[in-house]
Amino acid sequence: METPSRTDSSPSECEQGEVAATEVTGRDMEDVDVLEEDTEKEAGEEVVKDEEAGKRAAGELATQRKLLAIEELVLTERNYLRHLRLCSVTIRSNLQKVQPPLANLDTMFLHIQEVMDVSERLLTLLDRGQPSNPGFLSLLCDAFLSLRTDMEAAYREYLAGYGNVTALENSYKQKEAVWQEVVKVVKASAPEVNASSPTFFLVMPVQRIARYPLLLQTIQKHTDPRDPAYLALEDVARIAVDMNCKINEYKRFREVADKYKKTETLSIRDKINRLNGHSIAKKTARLGQFLKHETGIVPKVIDEEFDALAGFFCVLERGITDLHENVENFLGHLQAFLACRPEERDLDLGSDRGVVSYREITAALKQWIYPTFERRVRTLVHRPLCSLREMLAGPRNLIRKRLDKLLDYEALGEKSGLSYEEQAVAGAYRTINALLVAELPQFNGTALQLLWGILGAFSCLQRDLAADTEQLFASYTHELPHSLLEPSAFWEWASAAVCEEAKRLDAIFQNVQEELNAPIVQPLSPSSQRRLQVLMERHSPEKIYQLTRHVVGSRELDLTLQRGELVALVSEMDTRGDRRRWLVDAGGPRGYVPSSKLVRYRQVTKEVPPSPHFTTAVGREAIRRHSYSPESHPFVTMAMPCFQVFAGYDFTARSHHEVTLRSGEPVKVLEPHDKRGNRDWSLVEVRGRRGYVPSNYLAVLPSVVAPPTAPFC
Amino acid sequence: MKKSTEADTAMSKAAVKISADLLSNPLCEQDQAFLDSMTALDTAMRRMDSFNQEKVNQIQKTVIDPLKKYSSVFPSLNMAVKRREQTLQDYKRLQSKVEKYEEKEKTGPNMVKLHQAREELRPVKDDFEAKNKQLLEEMPKFYNSRIDYFQPSFEALIRAQVVYFTEMHKIFSELTEQIDQANLTDEQRERENEAKLNELRALSIVADD
Numbered sequence: 001m002e003t004p005s006r007t008d009s010s011p012s013e014c015e016q017g018e019v020a021a022t023e024v025t026g027r028d029m030e031d032v033d034v035l036e037e038d039t040e041k042e043a044g045e046e047v048v049k050d051e052e053a054g055k056r057a058a059g060e061l062a063t064q065r066k067l068l069a070i071e072e073l074v075l076t077e078r079n080y081l082r083h084l085r086l087c088s089v090t091i092r093s094n095l096q097k098v099q100p101p102l103a104n105l106d107t108m109f110l111h112i113q114e115v116m117d118v119s120e121r122l123l124t125l126l127d128r129g130q131p132s133n134p135g136f137l138s139l140l141c142d143a144f145l146s147l148r149t150d151m152e153a154a155y156r157e158y159l160a161g162y163g164n165v166t167a168l169e170n171s172y173k174q175k176e177a178v179w180q181e182v183v184k185v186v187k188a189s190a191p192e193v194n195a196s197s198p199t200f201f202l203v204m205p206v207q208r209i210a211r212y213p214l215l216l217q218t219i220q221k222h223t224d225p226r227d228p229a230y231l232a233l234e235d236v237a238r239i240a241v242d243m244n245c246k247i248n249e250y251k252r253f254r255e256v257a258d259k260y261k262k263t264e265t266l267s268i269r270d271k272i273n274r275l276n277g278h279s280i281a282k283k284t285a286r287l288g289q290f291l292k293h294e295t296g297i298v299p300k301v302i303d304e305e306f307d308a309l310a311g312f313f314c315v316l317e318r319g320i321t322d323l324h325e326n327v328e329n330f331l332g333h334l335q336a337f338l339a340c341r342p343e344e345r346d347l348d349l350g351s352d353r354g355v356v357s358y359r360e361i362t363a364a365l366k367q368w369i370y371p372t373f374e375r376r377v378r379t380l381v382h383r384p385l386c387s388l389r390e391m392l393a394g395p396r397n398l399i400r401k402r403l404d405k406l407l408d409y410e411a412l413g414e415k416s417g418l419s420y421e422e423q424a425v426a427g428a429y430r431t432i433n434a435l436l437v438a439e440l441p442q443f444n445g446t447a448l449q450l451l452w453g454i455l456g457a458f459s460c461l462q463r464d465l466a467a468d469t470e471q472l473f474a475s476y477t478h479e480l481p482h483s484l485l486e487p488s489a490f491w492e493w494a495s496a497a498v499c500e501e502a503k504r505l506d507a508i509f510q511n512v513q514e515e516l517n518a519p520i521v522q523p524l525s526p527s528s529q530r531r532l533q534v535l536m537e538r539h540s541p542e543k544i545y546q547l548t549r550h551v552v553g554s555r556e557l558d559l560t561l562q563r564g565e566l567v568a569l570v571s572e573m574d575t576r577g578d579r580r581r582w583l584v585d586a587g588g589p590r591g592y593v594p595s596s597k598l599v600r601y602r603q604v605t606k607e608v609p610p611s612p613h614f615t616t617a618v619g620r621e622a623i624r625r626h627s628y629s630p631e632s633h634p635f636v637t638m639a640m641p642c643f644q645v646f647a648g649y650d651f652t653a654r655s656h657h658e659v660t661l662r663s664g665e666p667v668k669v670l671e672p673h674d675k676r677g678n679r680d681w682s683l684v685e686v687r688g689r690r691g692y693v694p695s696n697y698l699a700v701l702p703s704v705v706a707p708p709t710a711p712f713c
Numbered sequence: 714m715k716k717s718t719e720a721d722t723a724m725s726k727a728a729v730k731i732s733a734d735l736l737s738n739p740l741c742e743q744d745q746a747f748l749d750s751m752t753a754l755d756t757a758m759r760r761m762d763s764f765n766q767e768k769v770n771q772i773q774k775t776v777i778d779p780l781k782k783y784s785s786v787f788p789s790l791n792m793a794v795k796r797r798e799q800t801l802q803d804y805k806r807l808q809s810k811v812e813k814y815e816e817k818e819k820t821g822p823n824m825v826k827l828h829q830a831r832e833e834l835r836p837v838k839d840d841f842e843a844k845n846k847q848l849l850e851e852m853p854k855f856y857n858s859r860i861d862y863f864q865p866s867f868e869a870l871i872r873a874q875v876v877y878f879t880e881m882h883k884i885f886s887e888l889t890e891q892i893d894q895a896n897l898t899d900e901q902r903e904r905e906n907e908a909k910l911n912e913l914r915a916l917s918i919v920a921d922d
Binding site for chain 2: 253358361384387388391453455456460465466473476491495498501664666699
């Protein structure tokens with residue numbers, strides 16, 4: 001345990017940490033005891049035992065995973081610090097030696113020291129315990145909490161300044177010779193790492209701070225909620241996410257502040273600021289003319305100026321309403337987009353770099369980048385629009401009222417000497433008119449400015465979203481193998497890789513496919529046997545076919561049959577000559593089935609095989625044996641005492657050369673062929689008599705089977 | 714995954730609609746500056762949409778199609794497993810038949826029947842074992858292949874998004890330069906908006922009656 005040598009971390013902090021550690025371990029000892037007691041109680045109950053065992057197994061798995069996640073955090077932190085040290089010490093000093101001297105080299109390493117400090121302190125705190133120790137989790141949470149403010153401060157500065165780092169590197173890249181030197185230095189200083197630029201190392205803090213929430217959440221996922229450190233862990237994970245939000249906000253703030261130093265140029269912005277009531281009135285008058293020309297009527301209303309104003313207002317109103325709806329639409333889709341979480345489906349794809357990067361990126365996007373964007377859109381775009389839209393109601397109603405009053409007023413005509421009520425009406429009209437004429441211009445102008453501002457903000461927000469995401473991605477591109485390829489090359493590679501993988505998948509899978517399409521090797525079910533009998537009565541054996549797939553009849557006279565059913569072929573084409581539809585007999589119903597689904601059925605010879613007397617070629621081949629009928633090796637020589645030959649079937653002798661057999665009789669084979677050498681016949685001795693019998697009627701059985709005791713007659 | 718891309722496309726289209734509607738509004742007719750900025754906004758949105766479309770297409774090719782293909786393998790695998798089950802059943806059935814015959818009296822015909830039953834059993838047993846072995850080989854291979862299979866998909870997914878967001882950044886930076894007020898923080902913007910809204914509220918015509 002190395003004692004920190006810095007003077008800024010107070011000694012009391014170290015002690016606190018130590019005390020906390022021992023307290024934690026002491027508490028955990030008690031927990032372990034309690035745990036053991038519980039386990040014993042459970043062991044006593046038989047019924048619950050299996051369930052508990054299952055839970056315990058799952059619990060053990062979770063504990064293991066938790067341990068792995070914790071260890072990963074500690075290990076990666078160590079590696080990270082090591083790399084940072086390498087960069088800031090070795091690479092920096094080597095870069096300083098480069099001739100001619102590199103401009104502004106120090107700005108590259110400006111904030112890296114603070115980041116390294118925080119990391120070192122974290123590791124020191126973590127080194128006070130062992131990951132496998134149950135109290136380690138509390139230790140971890142405490143360490144994060146205590147370092148939280150410093151961590152935020154350090155990373156905040158670093159990330160705000162990171163833009164300068166990349167800009168500086170780009171300026172080095174401008175000069176080919178200089179850049180070569182730099183790359184050489186980097187590669188020489190860190191031969192075991194596949195780095196090709198200083199930013200490989202300098203981007204690590206950017207990655208690291210984003211990864212903390214994910215690492216913590218992984219640990220949290222595998223932690224039992226009853227664990228004493230669970231609440232603290234939840235807190236810390238949340239804090240990590242908050243930290244990221246704040247750091248990003250600070251970065252933006254700094255960018256804005258920096259830009260003020262640049263000189264302003266005359267642009268549309270300034271034009272907006274030049275808008276005032278006078279120009280608006282002028283423009284609206286023009287609009288009034290325009291509307292007049294369009295509609296082609298001479299307005300009955302005396303007040304053109306008013307018409308123009310009202311016209312502008314209407315147009316503005318429509319613009320605002322449309323915009324408002326569209327923005328709401330947009331937000332709706334954004335929410336739907338965020339609601340889909342394909343990345344959470346854990347395909348258990350392990351720790352391939354691409355997969356992990358993708359998961360981390362998407363998690364980061366969903367957890368703080370997009371929500372921040374949404375929040376800002378709502379605040380800066382949606383809400384003002386809502387308010388603005390509401391405010392449209394007032395003027396709109398007034399305009400309508402004015403129109404009503406005007407009609408009333410006109411109806412009064414050119415009367416002189418109006419009554420009191422009529423005077424009131426006239427007065428009302430004039431008041432409203434005056435009010436509107438006075439204030440509408442201002443309303444229109446301000447509303448337009450507001451609208452413009454909102455749109456500008458929207459564009460700016462989109463830009464920020466893109467900037468944040470780009471930075472996030474940039475921190476990962478180093479890790480992906482193909483990120484350095486040019487776009488077209490990359491997509492070529494990608495599609496080629498996808499094709500290859502698809503082919504490989506096919507190859508792996510081909511066997512199974514073939515297997516599926518293989519003919520069915522099954523003994524017949526009783527119903528099939530009956531079907532076979534029925535069919536055999538009416539058709540010759542070579543016409544028996546079997547269905548390889550289910551068929552569902554769609555047309556008239558089509559049959560619906562199951563896979564494996566036996567049918568007899570009647571005709572190899574249908575009435576229209578279509579050879580793909582065959583007419584078959586299904587043991588009763590007749591109809592059409594597609595010929596592609598039929599395969600010749602080779603039958604079981606349960607019935608008596610033909611004796612070699614019938615040497616018609618058709619007969620012999622048509623009824624080929626199914627693979628499991630006894631056909632092989634009937635030729636047993638007397639020299640194999642472990643086998644005994646029996647008659648497999650009955651056989652009636654038809655000539656005096658032959659001998660009658662009864663199924664099951666033991667026979668003695670004298671010669672496995674006839675006088676002409678024909679192996680179809682064998683000379684046997686049975687019941688004392690000799691003669692020829694068909695060889696395939698003989699069965700060879702192992703003589704573990706005791707010879708039959710009962711005599712046969 | 715598919716829903717995600719659909720929502721993404723919808724979002725982009727909604728953004729385009731915003732600008733298109735604004736552009737078609739007659740406000741543009743009479744104010745050149747407004748027209749300019751609305752045109753710029755519209756152009757930006759349309760370009761974004763086309764990039765988005767490109768991104769979605771690429772993702773379709775390199776991620777969604779492979780995903781579909783991979784999942785289409787599952788039904789076939791299931792079938793194969795079922796077949797194996799069936800074969801197992803047959804095997805068991807024949808096995809018990811053989812055992813039954815073995816227990817019977819050792820008479821001639823029984824011997825023959827026993828022998829035949831054994832012969833019947835053998836191919837079925839072989840078939841089952843073949844199927845079993847094959848599945849035992851194939852399935853782990855299939856499972857293990859998933860990592861390599863999906864690796865390009867993930868990279869493509871990331872890369873497509875990188876391209877998209879880089880473009881988005883560029884386009885919107887330009888646009889913001891053009892139409893946005895001097896760079897303000899969020900609070901400043903909010904305050905400005907509030908100020909304008911208050912101005913409007915101060916007008917008597919706006920008071921709700």
